[in-house]
Amino acid sequence: MCPPKWNATQQFCYIFIAHSYTWSAASATCAALNARLPEVPSETENNFIANMLRTHGAHSGWLGMEDFATEGEFVWATSQELPEYTNWNSGEPNALVVGDEDEDCVEMIASSGKWNDERCEHSIHRFSVICQKE
Numbered sequence: 001m002c003p004p005k006w007n008a009t010q011q012f013c014y015i016f017i018a019h020s021y022t023w024s025a026a027s028a029t030c031a032a033l034n035a036r037l038p039e040v041p042s043e044t045e046n047n048f049i050a051n052m053l054r055t056h057g058a059h060s061g062w063l064g065m066e067d068f069a070t071e072g073e074f075v076w077a078t079s080q081e082l083p084e085y086t087n088w089n090s091g092e093p094n095a096l097v098v099g100d101e102d103e104d105c106v107e108m109i110a111s112s113g114k115w116n117d118e119r120c121e122h123s124i125h126r127f128s129v130i131c132q133k134e
Contacts, residue, residue, distance in 0.1 A: 006133075009048050011041065016056045017129040023105040023120035026062045027077065030131035037064030038108075038132040039076040039083075046087050049130055050113035058110050058128035065106040066120070071095060074106060074117070089114035 002013035017029055023037075030036050040046045040063060053061045064077040072095055075082055087108075092115060096103050105120035107127050118127075 002133075007052065009045060011045060012038075012132050012134055014038070014049065014052060015131050016052055016058075017131065018056065019129065020126040021062075021129055022122070022126055023062050023066070026127070026129040027064070029129055030064075033131050033133070035131035035133040036078050037062050038130055039064045039078065040085060040087070040108075041083075042085050043087070046085070046108075046113050050108060050110055052130055053108065053110035053128060056128065060107045060109050060116075061128040061130050063106045063108055063115065064132070065115075067093075067095075067104050067117075071102070071104075087113060087115050089116050093117035 002008040006013040006015045021029060027037055038049050040049065065074050066077050067074045074093060089109065095117060103117040103119055105118055106115050107118045108115055
């Protein structure tokens with residue numbers, strides 16, 4: 001059973017936060033709700049999250065995936081496990097380095113549901129937030 005204002009799937013509860021954050025701020029926002037950034041186990045959940053982003057007019061939203069420990073090895077932030085399901089956009093992840101910051105975090109593009117690695121803390125890269133809880 002999901003809390004009020006949360007949206008349910010068969011596996012998780014989700015809530016859209018109507019504010020854009022850097023990855024760490026988004027993660028902290030979800031943690032304050034006893035939740036996490038989405039960790040996507042299937043195409044069904046991926047489509048649900050993408051649709052939720054589109055419904056709220058968001059261009060993209062953060063996922064709970066990062067490669068802080070090993071460059072190029074993206075894992076779920078809470079478990080540090082490799083994902084069984086991925087939906088990378090063509091050519092991604094590309095680990096582009098811009099200045100002194102590389103792309104260690106992952107966004108979902110709302111229009112396609114595809115994933116892109118992105119800089120986590122750059123002020124320009126503030127994306128919408130969906131939090132997930134079991």
